[in-house]
Amino acid sequence: MYDTGIVIRRPTKNDILPLSELVYRFYAFNEEFDSSWAIVSNAKEIATKIAESMINNTNINVFVADYDNVLSGYIKSVTNENPLLINNKIEIIKELYVKPQMRRTGIASMLIQKLSEEISKSGIKYIAVEFPVQNWIATDLYKKLGFRPYSTTYIKEV
Amino acid sequence: MSIERINIREINENDLNQVVELIVRLKSVNEELDANFKVVNNIYDVVTNYVKESINNDKVVLLVAEDEIDKTIAGIIRFIIIDRLFYEPRIKAEITDFYVKPIYRRKKLGVTLLQKAIEYAKLKGAGIITAIYPAGNDIADNFYDKQGFIPLNKEKYKTCI
Numbered sequence: 001m002y003d004t005g006i007v008i009r010r011p012t013k014n015d016i017l018p019l020s021e022l023v024y025r026f027y028a029f030n031e032e033f034d035s036s037w038a039i040v041s042n043a044k045e046i047a048t049k050i051a052e053s054m055i056n057n058t059n060i061n062v063f064v065a066d067y068d069n070v071l072s073g074y075i076k077s078v079t080n081e082n083p084l085l086i087n088n089k090i091e092i093i094k095e096l097y098v099k100p101q102m103r104r105t106g107i108a109s110m111l112i113q114k115l116s117e118e119i120s121k122s123g124i125k126y127i128a129v130e131f132p133v134q135n136w137i138a139t140d141l142y143k144k145l146g147f148r149p150y151s152t153t154y155i156k157e158v
Numbered sequence: 159m160s161i162e163r164i165n166i167r168e169i170n171e172n173d174l175n176q177v178v179e180l181i182v183r184l185k186s187v188n189e190e191l192d193a194n195f196k197v198v199n200n201i202y203d204v205v206t207n208y209v210k211e212s213i214n215n216d217k218v219v220l221l222v223a224e225d226e227i228d229k230t231i232a233g234i235i236r237f238i239i240i241d242r243l244f245y246e247p248r249i250k251a252e253i254t255d256f257y258v259k260p261i262y263r264r265k266k267l268g269v270t271l272l273q274k275a276i277e278y279a280k281l282k283g284a285g286i287i288t289a290i291y292p293a294g295n296d297i298a299d300n301f302y303d304k305q306g307f308i309p310l311n312k313e314k315y316k317t318c319i
Contacts, residue, residue: 025190028183028186029187029190031260032187032190032260032297033297034260035260035261035262035263035264037260038259038260038261039260100189100190100192100193100196101193101196103193134297136296137190137191
């Protein structure tokens with residue numbers, strides 16, 4: 001393996017602002033694929049609060065991709081538990097975003113790899129991901145990374 | 159959000175800020191779809207000038223879809239009249255910017271905006287209407303396919319290194 005210069009690590013307080021920009025971009029992009037993902041008018045402000053809450057939060061897994069002291073991507077996941085199932089824990093990627101100019105460099109793969117290594121330590125054997133069904137960019141990415149369709153969610157207005 | 163309360167009309171100076179926001183969003187989506195569309199740092203300034211020039215250019219039509227209740231601009235469509243010079247029909251309307259806020263989607267607002275744009279294009283003498291957008295935009299592909307558009311031109315690129 002050659003050194004890409006990209007470091008995958010846990011975020012720190014110093015990352016809050018750039019991380020909030022990535023969180024905002026993730027949601028702003030996904031709203032384009034489904035109106036149910038439409039973001040609020042003060043989404044940037046809320047993204048900052050969310051980024052703050054992602055630091056040292058033991059209920060979620062968050063890693064950032066640091067390239068030359070600039071954040072170029074992040075991943076956030078939660079553990080879904082169901083004691084009825086033999087595989088009673090599945091790690092769900094709730095958010096994964098890589099800046100457009102840093103795509104096709106393997107960052108998404110590195111983020112997932114790092115997360116997989118971490119959750120393996122807790123005995124978790126499966127990792128899944130959620131995103132709007134029309135987000136073909138995500139579909140293509142996860143297929144390439146060896147994911148298969150696993151669960152389906154339908155939605156309707158009430 | 160219902161589109162029954164939406165009025166489609168030509169842009170005026172009072173719409174500037176909202177229209178700029180929508181066009182910036184559109185350009186930012188393009189950036190997500192292809193890194194070759196990385197937006198410039200002063201995108202808001204650039205789009206503001208672009209919209210102002212559009213208002214004052216008789217070759218350009220910029221329509222807005224306004225929510226009559228809260229005066230929100232729910233979507234925009236902009237086209238430019240181009241003389242094809244060598245080909246008939248000579249006059250084409252080229253859609254350069256088309257965006258509907260996500261919360262207003264799935265209500266046929268895009269179709270209504272397009273139909274209105276076609277009406278305006280006819281009044282400007284256009285015999286055909288085309289749309290230009292990044293090759294990786296599958297949402298736009300699906301939309302225009304459904305509306306009966308077919309491929310016309312191709313644009314290829316390589317970096318000058």
